[in-house]
Each structure stands twice: as C-alpha cells, then as structure tokens.
Amino acid sequence: MNRIKAFITDFGWPRIIIALFLLGLFISAPIVGVKLGPSFTDVFNRFGQNAIMVLALVPMVQAGCGLNFGLPLGILAGLLGSTLAMQLGFVGAPGFIVAILITIPFGLLFGLGYGKLLNKVKGEEMTIAMYVGFSAVMLFSILWLVLPYTKADLVMGYAGEGLRRSISLEKYWAKLLNDFLAVRIGDFVFPTGLMLFVGLCVLFIFVFMRTRTGTALTAVGSNPDYARASGVSVERMRTVSTVVSTVLGGVGILVYQQSFGFVQVYDAPLYMAFPAVSALLIGGASVTKASMVNVVIGTFLFQGMLTMTPSVINSVLKTDMSEVIRIIVSNGMIIYALTRKTKVTK
Amino acid sequence: MPNETPLLSLEGISKDFYGNVVLEDVTFSVGRGQIVGLVGENGAGKTTLMRILFGMPVIAETGGFKGTVSLDGKPVAFKSPFDALDAGIGMVHQEFSLIPGFTTTENITLNRETMKSNLACDIFGSRMSVLDRAAMRKRASVAIERLGVKLDPDMLVSEMPVGHKQFTEIAREIDRANVKLLVLDEPTAVLTESEAEVLLASLRTLASQGISIIFISHRLHEIVKVADRIVVLRDGKAVKDVPTAGTTVHDIAKWMVGRDVQASVTELSTCKENTFLSVEHLWVDMPGETVRDVSFEVREGEIFGIGGLAGQGKLGIANGIMGLFPGGGKVTVDGKDIPLNDPHGVLNSHMASVSEDRRGVGLLLDETLEWNIAFTAMQAKGEYLTPVLGGLFKLRDEKAMKKLAEQYVKQLEIKCTGTKQRAMELSGGNQQKICLAKAFALNPRLLFVSEPTRGIDVGAKAIVLETLRTYNREFGMTIVMISSELEELRSICHRIAIVDEGKIAGILAPTADIAEFGLLMSGEPDDKNGDAA
Numbered sequence: 044m045n046r047i048k049a050f051i052t053d054f055g056w057p058r059i060i061i062a063l064f065l066l067g068l069f070i071s072a073p074i075v076g077v078k079l080g081p082s083f084t085d086v087f088n089r090f091g092q093n094a095i096m097v098l099a100l101v102p103m104v105q106a107g108c109g110l111n112f113g114l115p116l117g118i119l120a121g122l123l124g125s126t127l128a129m130q131l132g133f134v135g136a137p138g139f140i141v142a143i144l145i146t147i148p149f150g151l152l153f154g155l156g157y158g159k160l161l162n163k164v165k166g167e168e169m170t171i172a173m174y175v176g177f178s179a180v181m182l183f184s185i186l187w188l189v190l191p192y193t194k195a196d197l198v199m200g201y202a203g204e205g206l207r208r209s210i211s212l213e214k215y216w217a218k219l220l221n222d223f224l225a226v227r228i229g230d231f232v233f234p235t236g237l238m239l240f241v242g243l244c245v246l247f248i249f250v251f252m253r254t255r256t257g258t259a260l261t262a263v264g265s266n267p268d269y270a271r272a273s274g275v276s277v278e279r280m281r282t283v284s285t286v287v288s289t290v291l292g293g294v295g296i297l298v299y300q301q302s303f304g305f306v307q308v309y310d311a312p313l314y315m316a317f318p319a320v321s322a323l324l325i326g327g328a329s330v331t332k333a334s335m336v337n338v339v340i341g342t343f344l345f346q347g348m349l350t351m352t353p354s355v356i357n358s359v360l361k362t363d364m365s366e367v368i369r370i371i372v373s374n375g376m377i378i379y380a381l382t383r384k385t386k387v388t389k
Numbered sequence: 390m391p392n393e394t395p396l397l398s399l400e401g402i403s404k405d406f407y408g409n410v411v412l413e414d415v416t417f418s419v420g421r422g423q424i425v426g427l428v429g430e431n432g433a434g435k436t437t438l439m440r441i442l443f444g445m446p447v448i449a450e451t452g453g454f455k456g457t458v459s460l461d462g463k464p465v466a467f468k469s470p471f472d473a474l475d476a477g478i479g480m481v482h483q484e485f486s487l488i489p490g491f492t493t494t495e496n497i498t499l500n501r502e503t504m505k506s507n508l509a510c511d512i513f514g515s516r517m518s519v520l521d522r523a524a525m526r527k528r529a530s531v532a533i534e535r536l537g538v539k540l541d542p543d544m545l546v547s548e549m550p551v552g553h554k555q556f557t558e559i560a561r562e563i564d565r566a567n568v569k570l571l572v573l574d575e576p577t578a579v580l581t582e583s584e585a586e587v588l589l590a591s592l593r594t595l596a597s598q599g600i601s602i603i604f605i606s607h608r609l610h611e612i613v614k615v616a617d618r619i620v621v622l623r624d625g626k627a628v629k630d631v632p633t634a635g636t637t638v639h640d641i642a643k644w645m646v647g648r649d650v651q652a653s654v655t656e657l658s659t660c661k662e663n664t665f666l667s668v669e670h671l672w673v674d675m676p677g678e679t680v681r682d683v684s685f686e687v688r689e690g691e692i693f694g695i696g697g698l699a700g701q702g703k704l705g706i707a708n709g710i711m712g713l714f715p716g717g718g719k720v721t722v723d724g725k726d727i728p729l730n731d732p733h734g735v736l737n738s739h740m741a742s743v744s745e746d747r748r749g750v751g752l753l754l755d756e757t758l759e760w761n762i763a764f765t766a767m768q769a770k771g772e773y774l775t776p777v778l779g780g781l782f783k784l785r786d787e788k789a790m791k792k793l794a795e796q797y798v799k800q801l802e803i804k805c806t807g808t809k810q811r812a813m814e815l816s817g818g819n820q821q822k823i824c825l826a827k828a829f830a831l832n833p834r835l836l837f838v839s840e841p842t843r844g845i846d847v848g849a850k851a852i853v854l855e856t857l858r859t860y861n862r863e864f865g866m867t868i869v870m871i872s873s874e875l876e877e878l879r880s881i882c883h884r885i886a887i888v889d890e891g892k893i894a895g896i897l898a899p900t901a902d903i904a905e906f907g908l909l910m911s912g913e914p915d916d917k918n919g920d921a922a
C-alpha cells in the first residue's frame with residue numbers, strides 16, 4: 044500500500060488520471076466502432092509532429108526562465124525558413140534541409156534578442172514572453188503581406204502578393220519524414236523517419252543538458268547566486284537557453300508542417316505555445332524543472348487524448364465535444380501547474 | 390515547579406522521513422518563564438522537533454508525526470504555523486524568513502501592522518484603513534530596544550548584515566502581544582560573541598517577564614549560561630533532561646555524541662616568509678558589510694583570521710576579492726594581479742571560497758550532493774567531464790562526481806542517506822559541510838572561509854577545524870578565515886586582523902590578550918598596537 048502511495052505521489056495524480064482516461068479511450072474505441080489501427084497511426088503522427096516544440100521548452104525551464112510562452116518567436120523563424128526555401132524553389136529532401144538551414148540563423152538572431160530582453164525582466168519572464176510572442180506574431184502578420192514573395196503557390200491568388208493563410212506543402216516536402224522508412228502493419232503505419240528525427244532532437248537536448256554548459260544552465264535555474272559564485276555567467280546561460288529554445292522551436296514547426304502538409308502563417312503561431320506548454324506540464328514537469336521523460340510522456344498523453352477524444356466521444360455522443368475537452372484539459376493543466384509552482388527564479 | 394501544569398509538554402514524539410527515523414519517542418516539558426536549552430549533534434532532529442511543534446507544513450507533507458503536543462495541559466494539533474502563532478508560540482527559524490524588500494520595521498510588524506482609520510473606513514469598513522507608519526516604527530523601536538541592540542528601523546532587509554537580520558527576526562517575535570513561548574533555533578549562530586551576549590541577556594529578561602523559551606545552540610557555553618534546564622537529543626532520542634545547575638559544557642558534549650570528546654590540539658604549521666596574498670586599498674560595495682579601505686598581507690601557508698563585529702565589513706573582504714560584489718583596489722596572489730569583479734577569473738587563479746550565506750549562495754538546494762560538491766570544480770576548471778565520441782565534446786562524469794561526493798561524505802562525516810540526496814533535505818550543519826567540500830574540491834592554494842563552523846555541532850566543528858589545519862599543513866594551503874567567533878580564530882590562526890568600520894583596526898597574534906581584541910572591535914584603536922604586524 045505504501046509503495047503504491049509513493050508511486051502515486053511520485054508520478055502525480057494529473058498524469059495518472061490522464062493516462063487512465065487515454066487507456067479507457069483505447070479500450071472503448073473498438074467497442075464504439077472506431078478502428079484502432081488508424082487511431083494509433085494518428086497518435087504517433089501527432090506525437091512526432093508536436094514533440095520537438097515541447098522539447099524546445101526544456102532548456103528555458105531548466106535555466107529558470109520559466110515556460111516559454113514566447114515559443115511563437117521560434118516558430119516565426121521556422122516559417123521564414125520554410126517559406127524562403129519554397130520561394131527559392133527547393134523541393135523534397137533538399138528543400139526541407141534548406142528550410143532548416145535558413146531557420147537556424149533566424150532562430151539564433153531572434154533567440155539572442157529575446158534572451159537579452161528576458162535578462163532585463165528576471166522573475167517576470169513568463170508574462171513578458173507572452174507579450175513577446177504576441178507582438179512578434181503581429182509584426183510578422185504585416186511582414187507576410189509586404190515581403191516580396193512571388194512564387195505563385197505562396198502568394199494570394201487574386202492579389203499576386205502577400206502570403207496565403209495556409210500554403211500547401213504538397214509539391215514540396217509534405218510527409219517527407221513521416222513516409223521515410225515508414226512501416227505498415229495492417230492498417231497501422233509507423234512513421235519511422237519522423238520518430239527517428241524526434242529521437243535525434245531528444246538525444247541532442249539530452250546530451251546538451253549533460254555538457255558543461257547544460258549543467259551550468261541547470262544550476263542557474265536552481266540558484267543563480269550559487270552559479271555566479273562558481274564562475275558561471277548567469278546572463279549568458281539564460282541567453283543560451285533562449286537561443287536553443289528558439290532555434291528548436293523553429294525546427295519543431297518545420298517538422299510539424301511537413302507532417303501536417305501545410306505552412307500556416309499570420310496568427311497561426313499564436314496557438315502553438317499553449318498546447319506545447321500543457322503537454323510538458325502533463326508530462327510532470329514543473330515551472331522550474333523539466334526532463335526528457337516529461338517531454339515524451341507528456342506529448343504522448345496530450346496528443347493521444349487530442350486524437351482519441353474526437354473519434355471516440357463523437358461516435359458515442361454524436362456531438363462534437365472534443366474541442367471543449369481539449370480546451371479544458373490544456374488550459375486547466377497550465378493553471379494547475381502555475382498555481383502549484385509559481386516561483387520562476389529560485 | 391512541582392504540581393504545576395507546564396506550559397508546554399511534548400509526549401512520545403516520533404517522526405520519520407520516508408522510513409528514515411529522525412525522532413523517536415521524545416518527551417519533555419517546558420515550564421512558565423523557563424528557558425530550556427535543546428542540544429544535539431547535526432541532524433539529531435532539533436529543527437524537526439521544533440517544526441512539529443510549530444505546525445510547519447513540511448511535517449504533514451512528509452507523513453505527519455506521532456505523539457502529542459500539549460499547551461497549558463491541553464493537547465493541541467496545529468494545522469499551520471498560523472495556529473501556532475495564535476496559540477502564542479513564536480519561532481525564529483534556523484534559516485531566515487524575512488522579506489528582503491521590506492524594512493526592519495515592516496518585517497517586525499508584518500501582518501500585525503498598526504492601522505490608522507480614515508474617512509474611507511467609515512464608508513467601506515476597516516479594510517480601507519492605512520498603515521500608521523509612525524506607530525509601527527515606534528513599536529519596532531520598542532521591540533529592538535528590548536533586545537538591547539542597535540538596528541536601523543528603516544533599513545531594507547536585503548541590505549542588512551546577517552547579524553542584524555537575526556535580531557530583526559527575534560524582534561518580530563517579541564513584538565507579538567500574546568507570545569508565551571519563544572522557540573529560537575540557533576539564533577546566535579550568526580552573531581559575534583558580544584552580540585550573542587546581548588541576546589542572552591535579553592532572553593533572561595524575557596524569561597523573567599514570564600515568557601518560556603526553547604533555545605537551540607551549538608555554542609554549549611551559551612546553553613550553560615542561559616538555560617534553566619537542558620535537554621539533549623542524540624540520534625532522535627532525548628537522552629538527557631537535566632537542570633543546568635552543576636552541568637558543564639564537557640558533560641553536555643559527552644551526552645551529545647555518546648562518548649567522551651577530547652579537544653584535539655594540533656600544533657600550528659609554520660608558514661613561509663614570502664607574501665602570498667597582498668591586498669591594497671580594497672573597497673567593496675557589499676550592502677551591510679561595506680569595506681572602505683583595507684590593506685593587509687598574508688604569508689604563504691598562513692592561516693590568517695579576520696574578525697570583528699557584524700556589519701563592520703569583515704565578510705565584504707572575501708566577497709569582494711571573490712568578485713561577488715563590486716569592488717576596487719589591488720589584490721595580488723603569488724605575485725600575480727587578481728582581476729576583481731570577475732568570479733570566474735578568481736576561481737581560475739587557484740582560489741576558492743566558502744560563503745557565509747549557505748542557503749543563498751552556498752548551495753543548490755534542489756540538486757544532489759554530487760552536483761553541489763562537483764559543480765564549481767566542473768565550471769571553473771573543467772573537471773568531472775569526460776570526453777565522448779573521441780573528444781568531440783565532453784559530458785558530465787557522473788561516476789567521478791559520485792566518487793568525489795562519497796569521499797567528502799566520509800571525510801567530513803556528512804550525515805545523509807546517500808550522495809543522491811538533495812541538499813535541501815540535509816540538516817543545517819551538514820549543509821555547511823557540503824559548502825566546505827565544494828571549496829576543497831577545487832584544490833585551491835588560497836582558501837577564503839567565512840563562518841565555517843556556523844551552525845555545526847561540537848564534534849563537527851572539531852572535524853572542520855582539523856580539516857582546515859590538515860589542508861594547511863599537508864598541502865600548504867593558505868587560508869583566510871573570517872569568523873564571528875574570536876575563540877575559534879584564536880585556536881587556529883597565525884595572526885588575526887580585526888575589522889572595524891570597513892577598515893583594519895589592527896592585527897594581533899592569537900596569544901594577545903582578549904582585552905586587546907575587545908578594544909579593537911569597539912572601535913577605539915589603541916594606536917600603539919594598531920600596526921603590530
């Protein structure tokens with residue numbers, strides 16, 4: 044009994060409830076006539092599609108900068124990467140690689156500025172991050188209209204200028220990773236390439252957090268004064284964390300786009316930070332500590348729920364409840380985590 | 390006091406943290422106006438016992454406790470510290486619980502502010518009343534005066550020296566109108582002896598006014614001096630409960646550790662003649678510990694002591710040289726200039742320091758002991774990293790870190806459940822030892838230690854001082870030791886400088902008369918021995 048109790052406190056009630064809920068959905072799916080194969084395929088696709096953006100939050104949490112509500116900044120870098128690569132006429136795997144190569148310098152640049160700004164507002168990072176995200180997205184909404192994009196399938200048909208709301212990747216690199224080495228078992232398709240890419244990114248952060256810099260970063264989040272007394276530049280480490288987070292956010296959206304099949308510009312980036320944050324929190328992270336395990340479990344539970352609820356609940360209730368459940372869970376999770384651990388620095 | 394119900398009685402108190410038994414069937418009582426001295430080794434369970442008494446949430450969160458606490462003969466079960474406060478128990482915690490951005494006055498009267506009603510109150514009720522700052526200031530001054538100390542009621546806590554913070558905490562507790570029992574967890578640890586004297590005197594005054602006091606200290610002579618009764622905890626059990634009369638410091642020490650303790654006296658090493666550290670016209674802007682103009686020289690292999698009253702700047706010297714607070718002047722070590730305001734550069738010059746502020750600066754409370762001990766060496770010197778993929782990049786060497794931590798746990802007798810335990814869960818004294826281990830792990834040639842024995846028990850103190858001596862003797866480590874305890878400085882140092890008002894008032898030999906030290910500290914330098922060294 045004691046061991047069960049200890050396990051529960053260790054694992055946390057929210058995670059257990061959501062895991063049980065998800066399990067229930069999987070069990071009831073065949074009963075209400077939802078096929079399991081395609082459902083699992085969906086879950087894996089959406090897991091891979093979102094995991095990197097969740098992962099992108101980790102460095103900043105560890106460095107004491109809180110949950111990166113400014114993730115849209117990284118996403119904008121990714122949008123620049125994919126649209127510019129398309130404009131330049133790259134397609135297929137080279138296109139995707141060029142998109143990443145363009146995203147990285149933009150991510151570095153944005154991350155640097157963002158980091159500098161956050162260093163001026165210690166203790167209020169999350170609020171400011173939110174504003175940064177909003178303002179950047181709005182600024183870019185104007186830029187998408189005025190930047191000289193010319194390619195026909197990028198710009199709005201009738202005007203001949205300004206990007207479309209959503210740009211199809213069909214002729215470029217849609218499903219590039221998902222289809223790479225994909226394994227088909229009956230009606231279940233395992234997106235091998237996508238999973239490998241996600242695995243690579245997770246490994247990258249895992250290793251990064253174990254380097255001298257990664258260790259310093261964690262210590263800065265734990266106790267900045269201690270870190271400083273150990274000869275670590277607190278400001279520098281915080282900036283490093285925002286840069287890594289921003290670049291990774293950019294790469295994350297590229298992976299998302301290729302799986303989703305579309306590039307969404309204008310206000311779309313605004314809606315990316317919240318799901319990522321709730322996934323991380325569901326995974327058991329707090330505002331001050333997050334691990335790879337949190338990322339993987341959290342993304343799987345959160346995306347699993349998002350995929351399964353519509354199909355199962357809808358076929359039971361015959362009404363669309365999924366959106367309501369999604370909003371309640373994701374925002375509820377954020378509130379829960381914030382009330383429990385509100386302190387960001389120290 | 391026969392036949393009278395004691396104010397407080399603890400019966401059969403037991404407590405474990407996830408199976409690690411910390412208190413076992415502890416029973417004792419405190420009479421009205423009585424001062425009970427509670428002593429025990431680091432990790433004996435003193436703080437835990439007081440947390441239980443005060444209804445601290447950590448206790449309930451970690452599974453509650455067994456036994457009963459009775460106040461005035463009636464069993465009580467405090468759900469939170471607020472209940473305890475309402476019942477008339479005041480507590481000064483081992484670690485500070487002040488609000489840094491508030492002034493002395495605001496902290497003392499926190500939550501019990503004197504209010505002034507105004508027109509809006511008549512309309513909207515008492516929530517519209519405003520703070521009566523003048524009255525609050527007066528109350529704070531009264532409380533401060535009762536303690537017999539000098540504190541600036543308008544100073545921000547964040548700018549105070551530690552000693553002042555301690556007095557502010559105590560003043561806050563005695564400002565309460567209904568306080569019947571005052572619990573002081575190592576209140577004197579951060580004070581100099583003379584300040585401690587003042588505090589002990591005010592405790593006696595409070596006791597004579599009928600307030601009961603539980604007083605925890607590792608300075609046993611204070612216990613003997615102030616307590617009416619002494620309760621000794623050893624490994625979570627109350628092994629002795631005796632009246633103070635007829636008890637000696639030696640007896641207490643023996644009961645605490647369960648065997649006879651012999652103060653080991655080692656010969657001081659002989660230091661070389663060459664100057665190793667030279668400090669010229671150092672100034673440091675450390676709030677509450679300003680250093681104005683300090684010059685001194687330390688020889689290679691010397692243990693150099695720096696003493697002085699709290700707030701005079703002795704702590705600022707080490708913090709300034711280590712680059713933790715802005716400063717200026719000229720510092721050379723082994724003939725090389727040391728960059729100021731550059732913590733990294735300093736650590737790279739074979740220097741290390743142990744901060745006086747162990748929870749603020751000294752520890753990563755949320756991380757393991759391994760991290761705490763190895764981190765500085767890793768960052769400053771690139772140690773405890775192992776190359777992977779043929780040296781492409783380097784990763785933390787967890788194995789080496791564990792080994793290092795285990796070595797110090799053994800050497801310094803750190804009481805913990807393992808090197809993976811988080812620093813937060815250690816008792817105060819054991820945390821102090823972690824801070825020392827961290828500095829030793831850098832293998833410095835010059836070590837600054839500020840208040841190295843603060844909050845550690847007699848046995849551990851001997852270990853720490855002996856370790857310092859050993860490092861000094863065996864490895865020729867030059868040590869600058871800053872301490873509020875003059876006796877400690879005199880027992881280990883080759884020479885002792887006394888700091889007053891941000892300047893060196895004089896440097897004396899440890900054998901010098903205690904009155905001479907007193908004279909220097911009191912800020913009335915006797916010109917003749919001012920520059921003795």
Ligand SMILES: Nc1ncnc2c1ncn2[C@@H]1O[C@H](COP(=O)(O)OP(=O)(O)OP(=O)(O)O)[C@@H](O)[C@H]1O
Binds near residue numbers: 432437
């Ligand atoms: N929150 C906690 N979780 C786990 N163990 C704890 C916790 N708090 C205290 N302990 C353990 O309980 C024991 C007693 O600690 P306590 O702080 O009561 O000692 P103490 O007598 O006050 O020592 P010191 O003189 O060093 O302050 C220690 O071994 C400590 O590691």
Ligand SMILES: [Mg+2]
Binds near residue numbers: 436437483816817818
């Ligand atoms: Mg204690």
